Amino acid sequence: MLTQIGGKPESDFSDPLGLLSDCHQRIRYFLGVLISVCEQARVNQLTVDQRTGLEKALWYFREAGPRHTADEEKSLFPLLRAKNIPRVLRALEKVDRLEADHRQAEVDHDDVDTIGRRWLSDGSLSKEDLRQMKVLLSNLMALYKRHLVVEEAEIFVLADGVLSDGEKDLVGREMAARRGILRR
Numbered sequence: 322m323l324t325q326i327g328g329k330p331e332s333d334f335s336d337p338l339g340l341l342s343d344c345h346q347r348i349r350y351f352l353g354v355l356i357s358v359c360e361q362a363r364v365n366q367l368t369v370d371q372r373t374g375l376e377k378a379l380w381y382f383r384e385a386g387p388r389h390t391a392d393e394e395k396s397l398f399p400l401l402r403a404k405n406i407p408r409v410l411r412a413l414e415k416v417d418r419l420e421a422d423h424r425q426a427e428v429d430h431d432d433v434d435t436i437g438r439r440w441l442s443d444g445s446l447s448k449e450d451l452r453q454m455k456v457l458l459s460n461l462m463a464l465y466k467r468h469l470v471v472e473e474a475e476i477f478v479l480a481d482g483v484l485s486d487g488e489k490d491l492v493g494r495e496m497a498a499r500r501g502i503l504r505r
């Protein structure tokens with residue numbers, strides 16, 4: 322699902338680094354949706370809009386989020402790790418930390434998904450689940466606030482400078498293949 326957020330046109334697979342940044346906009350957007358549904362939550366039933374927002378956001382983090390992580394961990398980061406260039410070598414510690422963030426985010430998203438699905442099936446949420454959901458989302462918000470900026474302002478900029486056109490094209494092809502899209 323390529324959801325366009327805001328007025329900026331989406332990048333395409335010929336610009337994989339732009340596409341990764343577009344994914345970040347979707348992460349920010351859908352995290353905001355989850356936070357806003359929690360803030361509006363009442364003991365009574367979810368409204369139609371809240372239910373739709375919750376369903377879409379949970380879907381995004383369950384289905385599309387892992388592909389974005391794989392784009393970085395399986396396609397982009399290995400190409401950086403293969404470079405014997407001082408400024409890349411200096412950045413590899415940050416890349417390791419980004420991967421550790423991914424593991425933490427996966428755990429938190431799993432818990433958000435479990436509680437969110439219970440919310441959808443029951444139509445309401447216990448006070449304890451709501452409290453837990455808010456803690457998880459606040460943790461994710463803090464994690465992504467730092468993580469996404471490091472990737473955008475440092476790692477993607479670095480990759481843009483050191484990867485060859487052929488390597489960028491390879492990242493784009495792998496990203497397309499991950500989504501079942503064939504590129505010539």
Ligand SMILES: [Fe+2]
Pocket residue numbers: 390393419423468472
């Ligand atoms: Fe990441």
Ligand SMILES: [Fe+2]
Pocket residue numbers: 341345389393469472
């Ligand atoms: Fe990312």
